[in-house]
Amino acid sequence: MLDPQFVRNQLDDVAKKLATRGLTLDTASLTDLENQRKLCQVKTQELQSERNRLSKEIGQLKAKGLDTAPTMAQVANLGEQLQASEAQLEQIQTQLNHILLTLPNLPHDSVPVGRSEEDNLEIRRWGEPKVLDFTVKDHVDLGAQLQMLDFEVAAKITGARFAVMRGGLARLHRALIQFMLDLHSQEHGYTEVYVPYMVNADSLQGTGQLPKFAADLFHIPEQNFYLIPTAEVPVTNLARDEILEQLPVKYVCHTPCFRSEAGAYGKDTRGMIRQHQFEKVELVQFVKPQDSYAALEELTGHAEKVLQYLELPYRVVALCTGDIGFSSAKTYDLEVWLPGQQKYREISSCSNFEAFQARRMKARWRNPETKKPELLHTLNGSGLAVGRTLVAIMENYQQDSGKIAIPSVLQKYMNGMSMIG
RNA sequence: GGAGAGGUGUCCGAGUGGUUUAAGGAGCACGCCUGGAAAGUGUGUGUACGCCAAAAACGUACCGAGGGUUCGAAUCCCUCUCUCUCCGCCA
Numbered sequence: 001m002l003d004p005q006f007v008r009n010q011l012d013d014v015a016k017k018l019a020t021r022g023l024t025l026d027t028a029s030l031t032d033l034e035n036q037r038k039l040c041q042v043k044t045q046e047l048q049s050e051r052n053r054l055s056k057e058i059g060q061l062k063a064k065g066l067d068t069a070p071t072m073a074q075v076a077n078l079g080e081q082l083q084a085s086e087a088q089l090e091q092i093q094t095q096l097n098h099i100l101l102t103l104p105n106l107p108h109d110s111v112p113v114g115r116s117e118e119d120n121l122e123i124r125r126w127g128e129p130k131v132l133d134f135t136v137k138d139h140v141d142l143g144a145q146l147q148m149l150d151f152e153v154a155a156k157i158t159g160a161r162f163a164v165m166r167g168g169l170a171r172l173h174r175a176l177i178q179f180m181l182d183l184h185s186q187e188h189g190y191t192e193v194y195v196p197y198m199v200n201a202d203s204l205q206g207t208g209q210l211p212k213f214a215a216d217l218f219h220i221p222e223q224n225f226y227l228i229p230t231a232e233v234p235v236t237n238l239a240r241d242e243i244l245e246q247l248p249v250k251y252v253c254h255t256p257c258f259r260s261e262a263g264a265y266g267k268d269t270r271g272m273i274r275q276h277q278f279e280k281v282e283l284v285q286f287v288k289p290q291d292s293y294a295a296l297e298e299l300t301g302h303a304e305k306v307l308q309y310l311e312l313p314y315r316v317v318a319l320c321t322g323d324i325g326f327s328s329a330k331t332y333d334l335e336v337w338l339p340g341q342q343k344y345r346e347i348s349s350c351s352n353f354e355a356f357q358a359r360r361m362k363a364r365w366r367n368p369e370t371k372k373p374e375l376l377h378t379l380n381g382s383g384l385a386v387g388r389t390l391v392a393i394m395e396n397y398q399q400d401s402g403k404i405a406i407p408s409v410l411q412k413y414m415n416g417m418s419m420i421g
Numbered sequence: 422g423g424a425g426a427g428g429u430g431u432c433c434g435a436g437u438g439g440u441u442u443a444a445g446g447a448g449c450a451c452g453c454c455u456g457g458a459a460a461g462u463g464u465g466u467g468u469a470c471g472c473c474a475a476a477a478a479c480g481u482a483c484c485g486a487g488g489g490u491u492c493g494a495a496u497c498c499c500u501c502u503c504u505c506u507c508c509g510c511c512a
Contacts, residue, residue, distance in 0.1 A: 045482090054493090055492050058439075058493070373468080
């Protein structure tokens, strides 16, 4: 959520910045609503103050054994007015609040201005796509040939956009999770956490998925729980309604992720790129506001390190104003080279949310200089999306025979095996 | 799932309708005392929002959450939630 005071006082600036995201803010009606709010709030508080004063008087009169009837009559008059005024104020505030909750974050000044992913800015590349001297297969054909990756049986058990893995491939998938968790916790200073895979609506509002993006989530109505679309939700909400004394705090967490992919019909229907259920290792940081942009570079580097150890070619892209996510002020995507598609595809997204999520969550830290609780900054990034990493390994490490070589850093997690198939 | 007990500020803890403006204690901050410290002692000590150019002052709200009763609710009623104890079930 944007700072309501900032929106109020710098409305034109806010509108201008939101416009770069392709969003038109109706400043006139917002100003109008804000003026109504101000009038109504002042009036309500005056009436409340008057009621409190008279009620106290009644108490004092009673204590002295005096007649309270005239004062009671006076306050009775107030009652109706006050009730109406309170109701009106609540209605206005609900409207204002809903608008604020559905406004996206303001992009940082360093974010390239643009309309769509076409305008994203490539920052750097690492590694060279390998030239293979045989006909390259994609992961679907490779998996089918190995009899280790099966979409048909998953469709039977559940439906479209699910996968079943067997044998060496299932194990490689698990090895990737182990490797990533070990790397980030042992070399990058993250604390490993285990969290619930179902969350309540407050948590989703805290990180920004609700109220606007309910359609993207799997919902369990009986308990009003939601399956998490990313570990970002439970892990970031660890700081909700808390005052942290020590910053930074860095967490790494492996979870499955569940996404309805509403609106993605017909997109990436082949293979494991876009599934309803996938595994991800997520990095989350809580930092002091002044440190958050340095932390974004650092966190992105941590995610890159995974690809470097796995020797997978990739590039880093700065998302433009039109392509960054709702809650983000700045995002870098890591895109890995997929020989089967002859394309770089997103495998990680690293974002600085500044105080946007913290304000929604009331996540604060105690600033030793002011000794006051202040909003902290939150960041997260995939480190990495496990399913897509598996796809990248299959396609980049494939042999002419259809077997898959195992990257050397993963072999110790695979009982020393060097090849699948 | 059944029965019961609870949730009060940074922490402990009192408070069953009206000077509660949330007692008291601990902690913390700043004084005093001291050669210095401890002890002792005094003062202060939450959050959010509004008003304001801003600050101060002032006002409003906040005792797990949401409703209700009342002129007035931490206190009474209802619903929900979380924690603990016992029983049942269970990986």
